[in-house]
Amino acid sequence: MLFKDIRDYQISFLGLFLVVGISTRDWTLRPDLIGVLIATSLVTQWILSWVTGKEQMPNLRSALITSLGLSLLLRADDWTTMVIAATSAIASKFLFQFHNKHFFNPANFGIISALILTSDAWVSPGQWGEEWWYALLFVGTGGMVVQRIGRWDTTAAFLGSYSLLEAIRNLWLGWTWDVFWHRLMSGSLLLFALFMITDPRSIPNSRIGRVIWAVCIAGLTFILRNYFFVPTAVFWALFIVAPLSVLIDFLWLAPRFSWQRGNEGDGGAEGAGGELLLSTPNS
Amino acid sequence: MKIFRFLTPLLLTIVAVFCFAPAAWAFCGFYVAKADTKLYNKASQVVIARNGDRTVLTMANDFQGEVKDFAIVVPVPTVLQKDQVRVALPNIIERLDAFSAPRLVEYFDPDPCTPLPLFSRGIPQTALNLNIGAAQVQRSDRDLGVTVEASFNVDEYDIVILSAKESGGLETWLTQNGYKIPQGAKQLLQPYIRSSMKFFVAKVNLDKFEQSGYQLLRPLQISYQSPKFMLPIRLGMINAKTEQDLIVYILSPQGEAQLTNYRTVKIPSNVNLPVFIKNEFGEFYKSLFQTAYTKEGKRVGFLEYAWDMGSCDPCAADPLTQEELKEAGVFWLNDNSLSKQTKVTPIRKFAPPAFNSNVFISRLHVRYTRDTFPEDLMFLSTANRELFQGRYILQYPFEGDLKCEAGKEYKRSLPKRFEQEAQTLARLTNGNIQDIRKKMKLSVGNLTYSWLENVQSWFGLD
Numbered sequence: 001m002l003f004k005d006i007r008d009y010q011i012s013f014l015g016l017f018l019v020v021g022i023s024t025r026d027w028t029l030r031p032d033l034i035g036v037l038i039a040t041s042l043v044t045q046w047i048l049s050w051v052t053g054k055e056q057m058p059n060l061r062s063a064l065i066t067s068l069g070l071s072l073l074l075r076a077d078d079w080t081t082m083v084i085a086a087t088s089a090i091a092s093k094f095l096f097q098f099h100n101k102h103f104f105n106p107a108n109f110g111i112i113s114a115l116i117l118t119s120d121a122w123v124s125p126g127q128w129g130e131e132w133w134y135a136l137l138f139v140g141t142g143g144m145v146v147q148r149i150g151r152w153d154t155t156a157a158f159l160g161s162y163s164l165l166e167a168i169r170n171l172w173l174g175w176t177w178d179v180f181w182h183r184l185m186s187g188s189l190l191l192f193a194l195f196m197i198t199d200p201r202s203i204p205n206s207r208i209g210r211v212i213w214a215v216c217i218a219g220l221t222f223i224l225r226n227y228f229f230v231p232t233a234v235f236w237a238l239f240i241v242a243p244l245s246v247l248i249d250f251l252w253l254a255p256r257f258s259w260q261r262g263n264e265g266d267g268g269a270e271g272a273g274g275e276l277l278l279s280t281p282n283s
Numbered sequence: 284m285k286i287f288r289f290l291t292p293l294l295l296t297i298v299a300v301f302c303f304a305p306a307a308w309a310f311c312g313f314y315v316a317k318a319d320t321k322l323y324n325k326a327s328q329v330v331i332a333r334n335g336d337r338t339v340l341t342m343a344n345d346f347q348g349e350v351k352d353f354a355i356v357v358p359v360p361t362v363l364q365k366d367q368v369r370v371a372l373p374n375i376i377e378r379l380d381a382f383s384a385p386r387l388v389e390y391f392d393p394d395p396c397t398p399l400p401l402f403s404r405g406i407p408q409t410a411l412n413l414n415i416g417a418a419q420v421q422r423s424d425r426d427l428g429v430t431v432e433a434s435f436n437v438d439e440y441d442i443v444i445l446s447a448k449e450s451g452g453l454e455t456w457l458t459q460n461g462y463k464i465p466q467g468a469k470q471l472l473q474p475y476i477r478s479s480m481k482f483f484v485a486k487v488n489l490d491k492f493e494q495s496g497y498q499l500l501r502p503l504q505i506s507y508q509s510p511k512f513m514l515p516i517r518l519g520m521i522n523a524k525t526e527q528d529l530i531v532y533i534l535s536p537q538g539e540a541q542l543t544n545y546r547t548v549k550i551p552s553n554v555n556l557p558v559f560i561k562n563e564f565g566e567f568y569k570s571l572f573q574t575a576y577t578k579e580g581k582r583v584g585f586l587e588y589a590w591d592m593g594s595c596d597p598c599a600a601d602p603l604t605q606e607e608l609k610e611a612g613v614f615w616l617n618d619n620s621l622s623k624q625t626k627v628t629p630i631r632k633f634a635p636p637a638f639n640s641n642v643f644i645s646r647l648h649v650r651y652t653r654d655t656f657p658e659d660l661m662f663l664s665t666a667n668r669e670l671f672q673g674r675y676i677l678q679y680p681f682e683g684d685l686k687c688e689a690g691k692e693y694k695r696s697l698p699k700r701f702e703q704e705a706q707t708l709a710r711l712t713n714g715n716i717q718d719i720r721k722k723m724k725l726s727v728g729n730l731t732y733s734w735l736e737n738v739q740s741w742f743g744l745d
Contacts, residue, residue, distance in 0.1 A: 025546070061312035077538070077666050120538075129546040131580065173474040174450075182544070208400040229510040231543040231663045 007061045013141040014068035014195070020137070021072065025127060034071045036079045038087035041067035048094045062106075062201075065092055069107035069195065073188075073235075077120040085121070089114035101256060105202050105238060110240045115232065123232045128187020135190055142194025149257070151198040153207050157214035159193050165222040192234050195276045204245045206254035211233045213248055216241045314597035316561070317384035318568035318673075323508030324530040327402065328376050329514060332612035333664065339506040339612030343376045346500055353500060354462050354486040356518060358475040360509035363444050363483060365435040371502040375610045379532045381600035383588035383646040385550065385673030387564045388597050392681040395693035427452035432481060439492040440503060445482040449473070453482070462486070465521045475515065480674040514660045517611055520653045527652070530587075531660075533611055533645045539589040539667040540645040544658055546583040550673045551575055555725045557704045558677045567675070570712040576650055577713075584649045584660070590623060597674075613642055641667050643668060 014133035022029050045063035066089050076082055087108025093102040096109075114121035128134055146152050163184055170180040197203065197214060204210045215235045320326040330341040346353050424431060430450030435442055450473040457464050462484070475482070484505060516533065525742035533540035541547040551571065560567050575585065595602055604617060649660065678700075685694055705723055709716040 075665065075667065077668060122663070122665040122667070124541060124547075124663070124665070125543045126541065126546050126663075129580075130582065173477045174470065175474050176657065177652075183659045186544075197475070229512070 001056075003060065006145060007065060009141075009145050010065050010195070011061065011068065012071065012090065013145065014065065016141070017072055017137075017191075018068065020085035021127075025129070029071070029075075033076065033082050034067075034080060036082045037086050038064065038067040039141050040083050040091055041070075044087050044090040048090065052094060062093075066090065066106040066110065070110050072125055072191070074111050074114055075122050075124060076118070077115065078118075081114055081118045081121050084117055085110040085114035088117075096243075099249075101249070102202055102244045103245045105196055105199050106194060108209040108235055108238050108242070111232075111235050113115070115235075123235065125186065125188045125231050126190070126266070130182060130185040130187065132185075134187045137187060138187065138190040138194055142190070142198075146194060146198050149198065150198050151200055151203070151210070154198050154210045154214045155193050156201060157211040158197055158218050160218075160219060161215045162189075162218035165218065169222075169226060189234065197238060200257035202242065204252070204254075205256050206249070206252035208243070209254070211250040213241065213245060216244065287659070295583075307593050314386055314388055314599060316387040316564040317381065317599040318386075318565055319380045319384040320528075320530055322565050322569055323528045326530055328380065328530045330376060330379060330531070330532045330534065330611050331512075331514070331662070332534040332614065334511060334615045336510045337506070337508050337614065338512070339504060339614060341376065341502050341504040341612050341642070343369050343502045345516070350487050350492055350500065351489055354484065355503075356457070356462070356464075357483045358480040358515045358518065359444075359483045359505065359507060360480055360511045361507045362432040362446070363505055363507060364433055365437065368435075368437050368440075368442055368483075369504050370438045371504040372441065372610050372613075373497070373499060374500045375607060376502055376532075378600065378603055378607055379611060379644070379646075380530070381589070382595065382598075382603060383532065383644055384599050385552075385568055385587055385675070386597065386599045387561065387675050387677065389558075389561070389677040389679065391679045394681050394690075394691075396685060396687040396690045407732050423702060424456060427456050429453055429456040436488055436491070436501075437496070438740050439488055439495050440485045440582075441488045443484045445484060446479075447472070447476045447482065450476055457484070467521050468518070471517055471521060475518075506537075506612070506614070512662045512664070514662070516649075516651060516656065525652070526650050529649045529661075530650065531647045531649065532611075533662065533664070534611060535643050535645070535664045536615055536641050537664050537668075538643050539669065539671075540647070540662050540664050541586070542584045542647070543661045543663045545649075545656070545660070546579070547586055548575075548579055548583045549671055550585045550587050551649070552671070552673045553676070553677045554707050554711065555678055555700075555704050556708050557701065557719065558679055559722050560675070560708070561677055564675070566659055566672075567708075567712060570714070572648070572650075574711060574713045581650070581655045582635070584647050586645065586671060587648050587673045588646035589643065589667075589669065590644055591640055591670070592642035592644050607701065608642055615641065616735070713742070727729070 018029070018034070041063040042060055045059060049059065060138060066088055070082075070085055070089060074082070074085055089106040092104045092109040093106050096102055096104050111121075111123060115123070137254070142155075143152075146155055166183055167180060170177070170183075197217060204213050217234075220237035221233045224230045224236055230236060320328060328343040330339075332339040332341075343356070345571075429452050430446045431443055432446050433442075433444040445453065445456070447456075452468045453476065454464055454469045455471050472482075483505060487500065516529065520525070526656060556567070572585070576583075592608065603611065608616060649656070680697055680700075681693070685691060701723055702720075705716060705719045708714060708719050
């Protein structure tokens with residue numbers, strides 16, 4: 001039963017990153033805050049499932065993924081900030097729905113709410129450094145999940161268009177290429193591209209829709225980072241572009257993703273959703 | 284009921300002692316020495332005081348050479364007018380350096396035969412006093428595409444603010460106007476020009492310098508408003524072949540500052556070291572830094588100090604006074620609207636009010652080369668008010684007659700402790716363990732034992 005669901009992989013990979021992060025990177029990660037995040041997410045999910053009565057089985061896996069994602073990315077001084085982040089992350093799934101599909105990425109929504117509503121939350125974009133083996137770890141594990149849910153197109157469109165924009169800027173400014181690589185080889189950016197914008201439940205259903213959507217995020221990230229000097233540009237970009245997925249789903253119809261049925265929603269371009277495919281990133 | 288009334292304070296006291304005494308034990312210590320920037324041959328020092336998008340940047344001049352040859356070109360985000368530039372007092376950066384430098388502290392083991400009451404053990408009285416003390420304180424130009432946006436002098440400095448259209452023109456302008464520009468500057472000026480940055484160019488007015496009577500160049504302080512929270516380091520790398528040390532003191536009303544485009548790592552701290560380090564603390568810290576720097580792959584910035592400016596524990600130097608903080612560029616001290624900065628949402632009413640002086644210092648130490656730091660430093664001010672300091676501990680063993688059983692036990696435990704200290708030192712400085720052991724025997728010779736003594740002590744024949 002275990003690992004039948006792709007989310008089990010996600011949970012174990014995110015957990016692995018947390019362990020790797022705590023042990024090899026001296027972050028300001030606090031176990032008590034991670035505990036608060038996980039507990040709040042699970043409880044909120046359980047309560048809201050019960051109140052709305054839509055799901056017989058509360059969707060605890062998804063809540064766990066959200067809380068692990070928040071633990072990896074969000075930092076705060078005080079536990080109440082984490083409660084606000086986790087509650088709003090889970091609540092966003094129930095509140096912001098269109099045709100029974102939530103359009104905000106819960107962890108992203110949690111991060112932005114914490115940044116807006118509290119004064120002591122922050123995100124450390126430099127925390128993963130730029131070492132190659134992190135990049136490999138992220139691409140390897142993220143690739144496995146993304147392959148199985150069939151969302152390589154989103155990651156590729158985002159990274160491709162973002163690197164293109166950064167390359168053009170680099171060329172225009174006249175920096176050497178090591179500056180370009182330095183800007184792209186950021187662990188946080190990879191983590192975002194592989195684990196956050198690939199959440200199949202909140203992103204557009206059709207492939208063309210996803211590509212357009214990812215390019216929008218990349219463009220907005222580029223503008224916010226280079227012209228408004230926002231260090232947390234990616235998260236704001238996703239937050240702002242997220243509601244667009246409703247419009248995109250309306251314009252390009254495609255079947256919706258379901259975790260149990262694997263990657264059916266992808267229009268049948270990928271291999272069967274039930275097996276573990278350790279293949280190279282392509283689609 | 285009476286019993287309860289009596290018991291409650293007692294219980295609270297016990298709880299307080301148990302909870303807080305270990306914390307006190309873990310901190311304080313008598314301050315012995317510091318490892319400030321005088322250790323490094325070429326360390327640049329910069330103070331950045333920033334609140335919102337207002338920045339006050341103070342640059343120390345470590346220029347060694349003829350004053351007439353001195354000139355700096357610094358990319359700045361906006362055009363600066365005369366009232367945005369001033370000369371700061373020369374000692375202000377020294378004060379910040381001394382206050383935040385990595386520090387050596389010492390403890391003396393108490394006589395194990397006369398145990399002290401629990402609550403006072405290990406809390407040196409002077410350290411407590413320090414705490415209380417701390418709490419109280421708180422033309423052709425156009426053809427070249429170069430525009431002189433402003434030109435003025437501030438004390439001994441002649442300053443021009445330039446904007447340029449292309450790097451070749453700027454280079455020519457600078458050369459024509461008597462600035463010596465190193466080879467290769469052209470390529471590096473271009474990215475700044477294209478990101479519409481201006482150039483702050485300063486040289487020394489020799490007449491005024493002589494009149495002023497100062498021996499050394501005083502720090503320049505500029506203030507501007509811009510969302511860019513960065514420090515251009517690339518221009519400084521043009522002719523540098525070797526590693527350069529940069530210490531950035533970031534003053535913020537919020538909390539710790541960190542780099543956003545490189546990793547920020549805490550320097551190894553709070554470790555017990557062999558007592559002979561007392562005489563070579565400077566050397567020790569230099570090799571500790573070098574070891575940590577190599578171990579982290581040379582691409583990180585080190586956090587050496589993160590503290591509220593209202594206090595220190597132990598103090599390497601007195602906290603800066605309000606006037607000194609203002610001199611260092613802190614502009615929000617009298618600002619009552621600051622409550623906006625530390626805004627509290629209604630939900631957060633129950634968060635404990637922390638003592639804060641509204642100024643939090645982060646000391647970042649970056650050792651960079653052209654290869655390891657390709658991009659300028661970008662910073663982020665976080666709300667993290669967790670205190671951190673580079674602190675190294677010497678713990679002197681009790682030297683006296685040890686007659687009681689606890690005393691013998693204590694004596695037996697010492698060699699293990701010394702060995703641990705030796706290993707810590709070897710690990711942190713990548714030193715030779717044998718050399719360290721040899722050195723330790725010299726300084727604590729009377730506390731190492733022959734096998735005969737050990738046997739005697741097992742049988743209680745002391």
